Amino acid sequence: MNKKIAVISTGNGGQAIAAFIALKGYYVSLYAREKERVDMFANNLFHIKGIINDVASIGLISCDMEEVIKDAYLILVTTPAQYHFAVAKEMALYLKTGQVVVLNPGRTFGTYEFNQVLEQNGCNADILLGEADTLVFTCRCDKPGNPHIYEIKKKVKIAGHKKAYTKEITDIMNEIFHDMESAPSVLHTGLSNIGVIFHPLPTLMNITRIEAKEVFRYYIDGISPLVANILEELDKERLETARKAGIELLSVCEWLKERYGSTGNNLYECIQNTHAYSSVLAPFDIDTRYIHEDVQTGCVPISCLAKEMGVKTKIMDSAISWASIIYKKDFYECGRNNKKLDIRKIIDDNLK
Amino acid sequence: MNKKIAVISTGNGGQAIAAFIALKGYYVSLYAREKERVDMFANNLFHIKGIINDVASIGLISCDMEEVIKDAYLILVTTPAQYHFAVAKEMALYLKTGQVVVLNPGRTFGTYEFNQVLEQNGCNADILLGEADTLVFTCRCDKPGNPHIYEIKKKVKIAGHKKAYTKEITDIMNEIFHDMESAPSVLHTGLSNIGVIFHPLPTLMNITRIEAKEVFRYYIDGISPLVANILEELDKERLETARKAGIELLSVCEWLKERYGSTGNNLYECIQNTHAYSSVLAPFDIDTRYIHEDVQTGCVPISCLAKEMGVKTKIMDSAISWASIIYKKDFYECGRNNKKLDIRKIIDDNLK
Numbered sequence A, B: 001m002n003k004k005i006a007v008i009s010t011g012n013g014g015q016a017i018a019a020f021i022a023l024k025g026y027y028v029s030l031y032a033r034e035k036e037r038v039d040m041f042a043n044n045l046f047h048i049k050g051i052i053n054d055v056a057s058i059g060l061i062s063c064d065m066e067e068v069i070k071d072a073y074l075i076l077v078t079t080p081a082q083y084h085f086a087v088a089k090e091m092a093l094y095l096k097t098g099q100v101v102v103l104n105p106g107r108t109f110g111t112y113e114f115n116q117v118l119e120q121n122g123c124n125a126d127i128l129l130g131e132a133d134t135l136v137f138t139c140r141c142d143k144p145g146n147p148h149i150y151e152i153k154k155k156v157k158i159a160g161h162k163k164a165y166t167k168e169i170t171d172i173m174n175e176i177f178h179d180m181e182s183a184p185s186v187l188h189t190g191l192s193n194i195g196v197i198f199h200p201l202p203t204l205m206n207i208t209r210i211e212a213k214e215v216f217r218y219y220i221d222g223i224s225p226l227v228a229n230i231l232e233e234l235d236k237e238r239l240e241t242a243r244k245a246g247i248e249l250l251s252v253c254e255w256l257k258e259r260y261g262s263t264g265n266n267l268y269e270c271i272q273n274t275h276a277y278s279s280v281l282a283p284f285d286i287d288t289r290y291i292h293e294d295v296q297t298g299c300v301p302i303s304c305l306a307k308e309m310g311v312k313t314k315i316m317d318s319a320i321s322w323a324s325i326i327y328k329k330d331f332y333e334c335g336r337n338n339k340k341l342d343i344r345k346i347i348d349d350n351l352k
Helices: A012-023 A035-039 A065-069 A081-091 A110-120 A163-177 A186-191 A200-205 A207-211 A225-244 A252-260 A267-272 A289-309 A314-327 A343-350 B012-023 B035-039 B065-069 B081-091 B110-120 B163-177 B186-191 B200-205 B207-211 B225-244 B252-260 B267-272 B289-309 B314-327 B343-350
Strands: A004-008 A027-031 A045-050 A054-057 A060-062 A074-077 A100-103 A128-132 A137-141 A147-152 A156-160 A180-182 B004-008 B027-031 B045-050 B054-057 B060-062 B074-077 B100-103 B128-132 B137-141 B147-152 B156-160 B180-182
Touching: A004 A012, A004 A065, A012 A027, A012 A045, A012 A054, A012 A137, A012 A147, A027 A065, A060 A065, A065 A081, A074 A081, A081 A110, A081 A289, A100 A110, A100 A163, A110 A128, A110 A186, A128 A163, A128 A186, A156 A163, A156 A186, A163 A180, A186 A225, A186 A289, A186 A343, A200 A207, A200 A225, A200 A289, A200 A314, A207 B207, A207 B225, A225 A252, A225 A267, A225 A289, A225 A314, A225 B207, A225 B314, A252 A267, A289 A314, A289 A343, A314 B225, A314 B314, B004 B012, B004 B065, B012 B027, B012 B045, B012 B054, B012 B137, B012 B147, B027 B065, B060 B065, B065 B081, B074 B081, B081 B110, B081 B289, B100 B110, B100 B163, B110 B128, B110 B186, B128 B163, B128 B186, B156 B163, B156 B186, B163 B180, B186 B225, B186 B289, B186 B343, B200 B207, B200 B225, B200 B289, B200 B314, B225 B252, B225 B267, B225 B289, B225 B314, B252 B267, B289 B314, B289 B343
Parallel strands: A004 A027, A004 A074, A027 A060, A045 A147, A074 A100, A100 A128, A156 A180, B004 B027, B004 B074, B027 B060, B045 B147, B074 B100, B100 B128, B156 B180
Antiparallel strands: A045 A054, A128 A156, A137 A147, B045 B054, B128 B156, B137 B147
16 A cells, blocks of 8 residues: 555645645545535545646545544644644544644644643644644635645745654655745744734625625735735734744735735735735635634634733734624634633743 | 804704704804815805705804804704814803703713813803704705705704703704603713614724725615624613613614614614615715714713723724724724713713
């Protein structure tokens, strides 16, 4: 049998990654949380489109976690980050010492939550746990088994939950994806969470259009000059938090310029000039990961971290409280807060 | 000369009221803050439309406050409430004992702010100061001198700044408008401020559409089921605050049913079935009194009052902080807060 890699989740990212690595010659096992998700695939052949056009054969598609991860040397978790705890709980008893688990991405404090849930659920294996700062592909699936990869992102950052493992995990990832780089710590990958800037606020500020099922371009129409301006202010809160932790990060503008070659004098102009965003549509439903994932696993932990570092995050906090009101859900309570995670310890672990 | 009434402000309400009372045979003097506002009228003839079709002659249109209010037995202030302080400052030295000043409407704590500014600016006159809970007309002006009155509201409530004057002020107002009723105190008129429910939140939740100059029906399209649902929750904060002050008020649903004969099982349905709202368009600019007036003179004072009464106003507070972020203006600071007004004293003055 070829070397086995497990991919956890059958969303856009999971299907794209599964097909991509199957075409590289690995035996791929794909985990779906529910039987209906397994049944949505007509067969194990995935028709990949976009930068690659080919047909990939997936070794196994199953909702049996034990079977999926058994003997896999690498386990790629591609679920929205608010499900990390559920995935960790599910696989805790089946992990074996030496297996490598990478969260794609970890969002903010992903490995800490994952590791904590593993320990609480009896996992004794000494695994190599790490996280990426973003999903390696820009991709979508129009229908099951048909992933479309628009782009392979450059310079995706990898950090080990324990810094000592970072290089080894990066090397393993680079055998498959080629352009990954080691980050100094999970504070770097966690604070490079760009979703927290681009997702919750524009969704909240266009909520009635999304509720009305209006079809509009998320970035081009939804991020108006006013919204872009607030996102720049929000980004300053993220950058200041990072700075207090001794980390210099790219602003979202600089990030767009580096990753996409965008041009412009401000965020509004940069987004308008980002080709990759030109046809991305807004969510079709108010229940979107742009809120549920990015507020719980981005805004909340960054806000908590900022408080520990003495940085005020007025806009981030407002986004959390506004989302909580609109969604009738206490996002602070259900997010990665400092009651769930020992934020002080995370800082001490990772600050130089 | 006929009995003189001064109308302060040349907005929609000011023009409609000026024309309406001129047609009743009063000598009307109309105050405009700037010379350009005076010059926008071709002559002193106002063509009134809607429930009345006639031509009214306005005695005086001027930006000379002294001249406008001189010898007026009644002064009707129809500016957006955030300008009450400026109006009070302007007229402080010219008011004479016995003159009646009515804020139309006072929004929340209008007479307190007005009275305080009069005192601070050397007004020694013993005037009769009062406020209405809402503007007596539903009206618009398509062009200067052409007020359109859609409706005269029923059961408009009047309260005197000093309770002892309430009946006298109501009687004076009823000589002109016929269907005004005395309210027990300015807490009643101030907490009956419906604008605070209907204006800021829907504006904030449709902000990108307003910014894009999209033409949409404010109530019918802008108050989606989601928005209506949050407005009902916001309204509960207002009602609970009133209840703690011993005041039972109509909910916005009940208010729509009483004032407009609306029907429905919830606020969304009631609004959809409110004929008067069917063609009201959203603001054409993000700088709208729906934010500047209603947050400063509605959300802020009600939130402060609620805190004094031990009521939590999570949604009201969120609206204030969200507006502050979007408008880059500290609405709490510039609003009628408990640093500007002695809220505890207002409660003690008015609680039974």
